[in-house]
Amino acid sequence: MDNSKFVNLELIQKTENLDANSAWKKCLTIIKENVTLMTYNTWFLPIRPVSLDQNTLKVQLPNPFFWEWIDEHFSTIVKKTIYDVLGPNGKLSYIIADEKEIKEEALFNSANTSNPVIIKTVETKKPSHETNLNPRYKFENFIKGEGNQLARAAAGAISDNPGGTSFNPFFVYGGVGLGKTHLIQSIGNSIVEKFPGKKVIYLSTDSFTVEFVEAIQANRVNEFSGFYRNMDVLIIDDIQFITGKEKTQDLFFHIFNTLHQSRKQIILSSDKPPKELKGLDERLISRFQWGLSADIQPPELEMRIAILKNKAEDYGMMISTEILEYLANNITSNIRELEGSLIKLLASASLNSKEITLDLAKRTVKEIATDRKINITIDDISKIICTQLNIPENKIREKTRKKEIVLARQLAMYFSKELTKNSLKTIGLHFGGRDHSTVIHACNNVEQMHKSDTSMRDLIDSIRNKLELNYS
Secondary structure (H helix, E strand, O other): OOHHHOOOHHHHHHHHOOOHHHHHHHHHHHHHOOOOHHHHHHHHOOOEEEEEEOOEEEEEEOOHHHHHHHHHHOHHHHHHHHHHHHOOOOEEEEEEOOOOOOOHHHHOOHHHOOOOOEEEEEEOOOOOOOOOOOOOOOHHHOOOOHHHHHHHHHHHHHHHOOOOOOOOOEEEEEOOOOOHHHHHHHHHHHHHHHOOOOOEEEEEHHHHHHHHHHHHHOOOHHHHHHHHHOOOEEEEEOHHHHOOOHHHHHHHHHHHHHHHHOOOEEEEEEOOOHHHOOOOOHHHHHHHOOOEEEEEOOOOHHHHHHHHHHHHHHOOOOOOHHHHHHHHHHOOOOHHHHHHHHHHHHHHHHHOOOOOOHHHHHHHHHHHHHOOOOOOOHHHHHHHHHHHHOOOHHHHHOOOOOHHHHHHHHHHHHHHHHHOOOOHHHHHHHOOOOOHHHHHHHHHHHHHHHHHOHHHHHHHHHHHHHHHHHHO
8 A cells, every 4th residue: 555665767757857837737737626616716726836846846825824724624635636746755845924935045944034934844655654633633622512512521531541431432423514523533632642652543434445445456455454453542534434335344343343342442423323324234333332422513603603713813813703703693504614714714814915804704605605515425416317317326336338327427426526525536436446537537528518518518407406406
């Protein structure tokens, strides 16, 4: 699974001919394929390339908000992009300064400059074991409220005595953007701080599945399984995505048993409680219910305002109560969107040298509302499209060149990219283990058909309307 062992001479020759501008253009092309258009325009287009020194690309960000937002939300795609463009030893340096023009010597001696410069380097190499935990997710900045009281209390008890409480496994569930990821990673960060010798790892179910598939292809399943059996604390996010994946479930079942019998801590998150996860092995449902299942409810108004105030204080920004209350009243069920609205508001004001006003807040909320993904899965999309085209759903995962099957598969890939937050790799995996380039080709083909073929445009628009009608 370690791609850094292989040297690609063609890649070396290509990077030798790159300059900062061309390297960053290549990066933007890849990033644009993996994020929404609004995300791309807001967070990546304003970035400016500074220099390319061997395999280190330095880029300038407009302000610290960009650094923190990209580091928190897009670090995975950034690392993969740098790997694709600059190779396994590639690095990306974020440079943030008050001045638009940065002198080269200031990059290395920021303490002597009147305008502070922050340098953050993202590397594509990985150590033999890293926790994958986001250091910003801590109990100190997790806002407590009525909707998360039980989950927060149990999380604190686990962090004091991992594997030693009756809360094993600890199963946290709730809707999208309610703070599940923040809470379970807070447990991990707290354990790492209190018990430095314990092996802690956090990952999403999608990442676990992709790694498992790669292990099968490389004939390294025993090594893969042994790595996770050796953890002291295993934290898996979005475990609902393991449903329907029989081999992955079977492997996870044995890893779960080994860890639980060894009194190692298991922490899981999901959008539903265990008993409501359709397509999940009964053995796993039973085991997920052994410990404590705690739900997180949407935050009440007072909690939403507290979250916004806390976030604004983190950035050292003074924002009027009127504006905070407007945001809290208009974004009611999703903490991630709530914080995102504040970050976007701060970024818009900073980039355009504007004051943070109520009118600007209203425009920000309106833009976020138009950029929301509907509540739909890849499987939902596949079912709708196959029904529309009168094709058995299992056919689009098979290796066949039949015209009607290829069309259905490309449409499903296109809408999966447009309407879900899944990565290109994950989408390809759902359709017979195809790679991300196949997904990109499918999306480009559908867009071209929509532009040039009237009958196809009507079909695509009809499918979109049906998807949004059933899942919005």
